[in-house]
Structures are given as C-alpha cells and as structure tokens.
Amino acid sequence: MRKVLIIGAGRSASSLIRYMIDHAPSEDWRLTVADKDIAHVRSVIGQGSEVAEAVAFDATDGSLRARLIEAHDLVISMLPPSLHLGVVRDCLRIGRHAITPSYVPDEMWSLDAEAKTRGLVLLNELGLDPGIDHMSAMRILDRIRAEGGRMMAFESYCGGLIAPESDTNPWGYKFTWNPRNVVLAGQGGMARYIKDGEYKYVPYHKLFQRTVRIAVPHYGAYDGYANRDSLRYRRHYGLDEVPTLVRGTLRKAGFCTAWDVFVQLGCTDDSFIMELPKNATWQDFLMAFLPHDVERGPRENLAHYLGLDPKGEIMAKLEWLGLFGRGRIQDPQRSPAAILQSLLEEKWQLLPGDRDMVVMWHRFRYTVDDRQLELQASLVSEGESEQHTAMSRTVGLPVAIAAKLVLNGQIAQRGVLMPIAEEIYAPVLHELEDLGIRFLEEELEA
Template identity: 40%
Template sequence: MKIILLFGAGKSATVLIKYLLGKAPKMDWKLVVADADETLVNQKLAGHPKGTALGLDVKNEVARQEAIAQANLVISLLPPHLHILVAKDCLKCHKHLFTASYLDKEVELLQQEIQNKGLLFLYEMGLDPGIDHMSAMALLDRIGSRGGKVKSFISHCGGLVAPQSDNNPWHYKISWNPANVVAAGKQGAIYKQQNQIVELPYEQVFGQERTVAIDNAGILAWYPNRNSIPYISLYQLEETSTFIRTTLRHPAFISGWKKLIELGLTQDEPVTSFSTTSSSEILVKLLASSKQNEVFQKWMLHDSLFAIQASAIGLTNNSYQMKRRDYSPATFLQELLEQYLVMKELDQDRVIMQHEIIYHLMNKEYSLISTLVLDGKNATETAMAKTVGLPLAIAAELFLENKIELIGLHRPLSPLFYQQILPALENEGVCFSEKETTISTN
C-alpha cells in the first residue's frame, strides 16, 4: 500500500481529496490528511475507509517528520511560507513533494540536494501557476513545431463569482485563501510590453483600468501578476516583444480595491488593540492613524459606487461585531471580507483563464486565443478547488503509476506533463476552447 500525505485541508483541498479517495481502493492507496483542524479533515474524508485524519500542528517538527517518514508522496497545500518546513523534512526523510505554490528562492537553494537524492519536487502544479503553464506550453510548442515565431504572449487568469451568484457591488466572493486576496499585488509587478520592461510598485498595480474581452464572460479587468520576467526564459520566449501574466477581476472590483489600498486598509502594520468591536468605529481609528479620514469621507459623498461597496463589506455599519481586539488594517479588512463576501452554500464561483498569443508564420500574422471558463458546483466543490486540486491529484496518480519518471526540482512545463495531464483534466470537465484568426498578410 502506498501512502499519500496531504498537508492542508482548506478550501483548495476538497476536490483533490475527493479524487484521490475515489482512486484509492483500486490503486491500493491510503490518503492521510494532516491539518490543525481535525474536525474539518474528518468532514472532508466523510468516513472513507482509505482516508485517515491527522490532527497536526505543522510547526511541530517531531510530529511533522513522523508523518512524512511514513509517506510515499507528500502533497502540500499549506500557506506558501510553510512549504519550506515540509520541503526540508522531505529531503531529510527521502520523500517526494508536490505543491501548487510558486517555486521560491529558499527551495531553489535545495535543488542540487533534491537531485542528488533522486527525489522529485514538483512545484506550481495548480491553477495559476499550473494549468496556465501546461496549457500555454502546449500552444507554444505547437506553434514552434510549425516554425511560428511568437510576437506577443499575454496570459490572464482569475477566480471570480459566477453570474448566477453575483449579487454584491464588488462582483466577487471568496473561493480561496482570504489572506491572499488581501495581499494580492503587494510584491508589485514586472512585465515586458513592446520590448520595454515595466516595473510597477504596489500602489500602481491597480492604478489604471485595463480590460479584456472573454467569450461567454464579457469584459473583465486585469492587473499584472507579480514578476512575469522569469517566465520568459522558462517559456523560451526571449524574442517576444510582449509578455504579461495577469489576474482577472470585475472592473468594479479594481475601482474599489484601488481605493482600499489608498486608504491603507491592506497594510500589515501597525497592529493596534481596540476597545470597541464596532467595525465602523475601528475604521475611523485606522483612518485617523493613516490620516485618510477626509479622503474616505470625500469618496463616500462623491463616489456612489464606492459608497455602496464600502457599505457592502461592513465599513459603515455596526451590524457586525468584530471577533478580536488586535488588528492590523489588513487583518481588519480580511475579517470583513470573510464575513460579507462569503460564498453561500449554493453559490457558484467561476475560474477564467485566457491565453492571447500573436505569432508570425510564413509571412502571415495570426492571433490565437485559448479560453477556459469553468463554474463550480457549490461553495464546497468550487471551480477554484477543482482547478487547483485536480492537477495535483492527477500528477500524483501518474507519478505513483511510474508515468512521471523525473528527479530534481521541476515546474510542469514539459510535454511529459501537459500531454498526460491536460487530457485528464478535459475528462474532468476542465476544457479550453480556441479561436485563431489571421491578422495580416505580409
């Protein structure tokens, strides 16, 4: 029997757990799910005979290493800053590691040791990053095999709310880690546009409205996602004039979020102790600290959309009592978002991904657009959980069947990954549609 150890049973784990348990009896697997909330784990395992719940504080080194030592494959859906703990233990215990999170510099330092020990550490195997890599490389390799030269590559991705569940002025509901929603864009953004490297500080990431048309989804806004530059060489697109990876939101969200940033409500400091539990009273104190009260009041009077948005997340009323005493602006905002932009039981989220490629081939210029629009089933089986969890689950299945025979530190960029995983995703309803047109003839 092979043991799969999953760290983390949060929002993104639901479909992953369901898929692996569905395969476990036939494949003779045991799935151990470790999380600080053992009750949550038991809910997701639902008494399945091949599932075991493990109540575990991931910072408990002894318990963590003991669990890892018994596994054949470790999957981590922990918050990104905790992956390194698991990674180092996997090295120590000679265990393979898969995760949906970005490959960071701390893990890159372990690359030689991973290789020397004959292990596979597979990073960025989720939605974005993950499905974006595989679907993009399938397109780019196809263009390259025909002799095409890519001039522009823009990749959009976003987790949104499906239209049938869209009933708030932010046009957004939380389907993934709410802390990451608040932290979005804080690293700033770097991308290549018309052969120029563009660097934006955090304050400018949401600073202007940039829009894109999505078939069957309408006009959406986008903002540049982190640092696109390292992916230019990974995608072998050094000669392309434009390369941008983005995040999609509704235009109204971008408009309102930009104002929350200007008000200082996404900042991690300072942490203040408050004597009141009233959200509006805490807001007044936070805005006084950042000297933004006057700006807030002006927007409330003269920007009708923002006034509605502020009310919709509890900034101007006292109907919700805050749960804690100590807040930074960011944790204050996060708690309100979790309260007011929560998905109800039957709500559906929506994941959208779109690659826009312009390329030259035989004296002609072409536009190739590949689009994924996927709605979730409900607040538990979300499109976000499906598109983050399924790539990991399918990769785990292929690996344990000896169909991914690699060692070292990898992202899913090669045909070995996309030729097997994209068809498997299609079988699960994660499908792209393509539209190709001729732009010009030279």
C-alpha cells in the same frame, strides 16, 4: 500498496482528497490526511475512511511532520505557501517525492541538485495559477514552435470569481480561496513585465489603477492587473526574446477601482497593530485613515480626500460593506489588513447554494511565414458546490493527477520541477479535459 500523505485540508484540498479516495482502490493507495482541524478532515473524507485516515497535525511540530513523511511514499503539501519549504526539505532529507501547488521560492530551487542526485521528484506550481496556466501555455507554445511560428507576445490572466447566478453583491466577488491572500494581493514587490519591448514596473500603490480590460468569450469583460513578476517566466517558457510577456489577475469590471480605495488609505497594511478602542466601529476604522476634518462626516471626508463621486459606484460598494456604519469590530487590536479581512469574510462569504467560477485567458501573438496570427485560449469552470468549488477542482485535480503520474513512475525528470515538460502537461491536461476542465481556442488574423 503506495502510501500518500496529504498535509492540509483547507478550501483548495477537497477535490484533491475526493479524487485520491475515488482512485485509491484501483491504484492500490492508502491515504493519510493531516490537518489541524481533524473534525474537518473527517467530514471531507466522509465515506472514504476505508482508504483514508484523518490525523491531527500541527505545522510547527517538526518531529511529527518528519515521522509522517517517513511513513509514506509521496507527500502532497496543501499548506500555506510559506510552510511548503519545511515540508519539502524534510522530504529531501528522508527521501520522499513531494508535490505542492504553489510558486517555487528561491530557497527551493537551491535543493534541485541534491534532489536530482537522490532521484526525487519535487514538483511545484501545479494548481490553477500557477499550474494549469503553465501547462496550457506550454502546450500551445510547443505547438506554435512545431509549426515554425515565432512568438511576438504572450499575455495570460486568471481569476477566482463567482458564477453569474451567484453574483449577488455589488463587488461581484466572494471568497473561494484563502481570504488573507486576497487582501494582501499585489504586496511584497514591484509588478514587472515587458510590453512591446519596454520593461514596465508597477508599484503596489498604483497596481489597481493600472488595469486592462479583457474580453472573455461568452462571459463578458473583466479587469486585469499585473502579477508581481512576469519576467521570471521568460526562461521557463522559452520566451527570452519575446517583446511582450504579461501575467496577471482577473477581477470583475469595477472591482479594482473600488479596491484601490483600501490600498490608497492603507487598510491593507499588515505591518502594524492598530490602537483602536475596544468598542471601535467600522466607521472608526475608516476614519483612522482619513484626515481630521470636523466639518465633514465620514462619507464626505472620504469622497473629498480621494476625489470620489459621493453618489458613485465606488461609494455604493463601500456603503454596502458597512464601513460608514456603527457596527462593532470584534477584535480591533489587529493589523489593518486583518481587521479588513474579518469584515470581508463576513460580507463576501459563499452562501448556501452559491457556486464559484474560475476564468483563465491566454493570448498568443506570433508570425508564421510572414503571416501575423493571434490565438486566444479561454477556460471557464464553475464549481459543483460550496465544498467542491471550481477553485478546489482546478487547484486540487492537477495535483492529484500528477500524484498518480509520480506514483506510477511516469515522470522521468528528477529535481525541483514545474509542469512545463510535455511528459507532465500532456497527461494532466488530457485527464482534466475528461473531467470537464478544458480550454476554448480561437485563432485570428492579427
């Protein structure tokens, strides 16, 4: 019997847990799911209690974490990204394989040599983005190279969105994953990419103004903004000499220009605690970021300050959120980002019957025998339910399939890994296709 520890049972873990429970009898697995909310874990496990055990877990309790890791053969961390490193370090010290869906921090790359020496798989970036984006890109890049193609440009965008029939608010957006990550998106560094041989750098305060329009077959147009660091993937993808490489995030058309209001005002700042009165309203929150103007009300003040159309779509989106109203803020003694997040969690929540949607789009431009070609690959996946969302499926299922590969000894590589080798991406993508997660490809003359 192989024992698997899943740490974290949040929004993105439900489909992972269901897959592992469904396959446990045939694969001879025993599962432990550890989370701070044990009642939630039990509800997610449901009828799978014969093969899965719920355990209360405190991420700050290092001794408990070590004991749990030591009792299992493979550890899957679905914790917030900042907590993965402690889990992986324990796995390395104790001698256990580990998988995370998140980006590899620099500190984790430093564990690579020791992991190789100890014969361990420390597999990361195996969710949706990062994850399916890497695997689908590498499958096509390897195919183009095998055909003698020379890459000229690679662009890749992904977004967690809402299915058309559930798109019921002016923003065209609802939370399907960690709300904090959405509110803080784009912070923490300069967005960097290369376009037609020119390096481009976009600071946070300009990020949501520098968007491109992406047309996804059968689903319409979206706005894309650049991710923080596209350049780090040139080496991983074998695209060191490519003139154009951009990775970015998709939002419904019009979202970014409205979100930019919060960025320009400072409402997404998470670095300080606001000193608002205990009975502060949402109008008070907004006015705290506007110039003092006794002649203008909050609507007129905002429109004048940022040059907005007082009767335009952006103002309508802000009005819908209630920012000009007298609704009370539950806890105004927080950072601007945390206060804004509390409002959005109320307004952008998935309602009963809502379904989310993930959209991923790649464009490859390359030459073969003096012919200039373009290949577009798009993935659109809609959620099953509020629990088994498209985000949960596309993040959790690649992790689950990779866990099966590791446990069955089907991954020869050792060390700190990304899913860019064929021995990983081929079987994972193949099974995802069997589960209904597949790309539509279209090749054009450029």
